[in-house]
Amino acid sequence: MPRLRCEHKKTHPTKEDIHSTRKVSTMKRPPGLKLYPALLSSQDIHNILQRPELPQSRPECPQLFRLFGDFGGKEASTPSPWMLEWGTRLQEQGFFSTTPNQYRLCDWIGDLSAQFKWHIDNKRHGKEILVISLTDQRRIGFRPPTGRGYYSVELNAGDAYLMRGASRWQWEHCVLPSGQSRSGGKSFILSAH
Template sequence: MPDDLFGPAIPGLAIAPDLVGRDEERQLIQAIDAAPLEPFRFQGWTGKRLTASYGWRYDFDDRKFAETEPLPAWLLPVRDRAAAVAGLAPHELPHALLIRYDPDAGIGWHRDRPVFEQVVGISLGAADTMRFRRRAGTRFERHMLTLEPRSAYLLSGPARWEWEHSITPADRTRWSITFRSLRR
């Protein structure tokens, strides 16, 4: 189902269109491509998307959460704006995940790891679809959201904890920056 006329239909889901400008988007894409991206690994399986983590890192192979390299300076201005979307101070988003989705790469149904609280994602490059589902009896309630280039989304409250989400594979390259707060 599409969003209603008044915004996202899921409590805790917010959208911030045009969080970054076109020139900044190009610079962010160049910086992501220059980062030490590696294929995503999940319990021995290798995904199609390329990722790099800063601040904190969750290793899906050994199921451990640990500090890693600090956020690079080029991420700090966009983190400031992501924090404002979430109503947080910038230091409350100590984790950044960079992702490059080449054509046909997506993410299956999941909920972010429980060590994280609020999630702010920034979409760059191509538009894509974020799908949401939650169990309602023997069926799933579903919603879809178009992730426009340069926009941000916030997952908090019910959108974060009651709904799973996935990203559909696209036919063009898309990049994202995901900032997360830590659960207290």
């Protein structure tokens, strides 16, 4: 079974789609969207998940994400050395034209995850956004400018996708919560502007 599973839908995701665990077929993806299965090793993932910078969500105090770096005046913490190391390494490998200066650690939990509807990331996040899944079975949807249909990909821990070009500026995307807890999973996001 392939690690990355993709599909193209002609309608918007239904409740059944969001909770589905069925296999899906590989279809043409949005222009500029690149998929990287197993970009990070299981040891890399384990090391990141042990970091104190991860959101510390509790039912009484949910925290979806933490920001590190330059977010154009939005309050953010200073990136940790390990984040900068990953940014430099990925830039040297050609994932970015410049070294990333924004880092986000996300935990898309429960109903809060479902509140992040279809959107295009703010311009302050730059022209290249790399999202690395830290957990298995994360489903991400992409919808064309027409708003008709959508393309989705399921990522496992270590898999990544890079948005640039049309997939970054014209296609909307969203986390498709899945499973009984409606979790969107955990991710490490790097971007450069």
